[in-house]
Amino acid sequence: MYNLLFFITLIAVGYLAGTFAERYHYRSIHLREKMFINLPAVTMKTVDYPDDKIKSAELVYGSAVISIDYFKRFTASLRNIFGGTVKSYESLIDRARREALLRMKEMAGDSRMIVNVRIETSTIGRNANKKGVGCLEAIAYGTALTLA
Amino acid sequence: MIITNIETVPGKNIVEHFGLVSGSTIRAKHVGRDIMAGLKNLVGGELKGYTQLLQESRQQALDRMVDQARQLGANAIVNVRFSTSSVAQGAAELYVYGTAVRIE
Numbered sequence: 001m002y003n004l005l006f007f008i009t010l011i012a013v014g015y016l017a018g019t020f021a022e023r024y025h026y027r028s029i030h031l032r033e034k035m036f037i038n039l040p041a042v043t044m045k046t047v048d049y050p051d052d053k054i055k056s057a058e059l060v061y062g063s064a065v066i067s068i069d070y071f072k073r074f075t076a077s078l079r080n081i082f083g084g085t086v087k088s089y090e091s092l093i094d095r096a097r098r099e100a101l102l103r104m105k106e107m108a109g110d111s112r113m114i115v116n117v118r119i120e121t122s123t124i125g126r127n128a129n130k131k132g133v134g135c136l137e138a139i140a141y142g143t144a145l146t147l148a
Numbered sequence: 149m150i151i152t153n154i155e156t157v158p159g160k161n162i163v164e165h166f167g168l169v170s171g172s173t174i175r176a177k178h179v180g181r182d183i184m185a186g187l188k189n190l191v192g193g194e195l196k197g198y199t200q201l202l203q204e205s206r207q208q209a210l211d212r213m214v215d216q217a218r219q220l221g222a223n224a225i226v227n228v229r230f231s232t233s234s235v236a237q238g239a240a241e242l243y244v245y246g247t248a249v250r251i252e
Contacts, residue, residue, distance in 0.1 A: 072192065
């Protein structure tokens with residue numbers, strides 16, 4: 001009985017805090033994405049600028065580790081039984097990658113654009129993932145070009 | 149040291165190639181951080197301790213690669229790639245590699 005109560009409390013806390021945290025995070029992501037709207041990050045290796053116009057090129061990177069709440073992990077484990085799209089994890093992946101990209105752009109400073117952007121994911125929080133995916137680490141990196 | 153992840157350094161000519169240089173590191177956080185991350189997993193959100201861990205490992209791996217390149221007499225590293233893997237619980241392994249070159 002107490003176990004069930006504990007479980008329900010965990011789910012409730014996870015749902016409330018998780019929803020709040022996600023909404024807060026997305027608001028901050030949208031705000032910063034608007035701020036960096038003039039700094040394109042592309043996966044192309046070359047750009048149309050003539051070489052002598054490019055003043056400098058340097059490696060920029062950013063990373064983020066995001067986890068999802070207990071409630072979403074629970075619904076994802078239910079989804080595992082029936083199969084189909086696991087929506088709970090979509091926001092997790094989206095948040096981690098966008099946050100990593102934004103941190104990369106923050107590092108780029110007054111560069112004109114970032115070329116050859118790559119996104120990597122890794123797993124360091126395995127002990128936190130006993131029930132499948134729990135958190136996701138994303139690294140974004142690219143070359144920031146500054147124009148003369 | 150100029151580091152890029154494209155094949156060239158724009159606006160500069162590569163005069164000499166030194167071959168592959170790489171740096172890797174495996175770092176772990178103390179147990180307290182792991183417990184905090186476990187708790188944070190309940191409510192979701194960013195795991196700051198792990199983000200920091202990742203940043204430190206990446207910086208160290210980069211430093212090692214730059215040291216190696218400097219010993220070879222290079223002044224730039226092109227085509228840099230990051231690679232990650234997990235060898236142990238709560239530890240981050242980061243591998244960074246690229247081609248050391250000398251530019252004009």
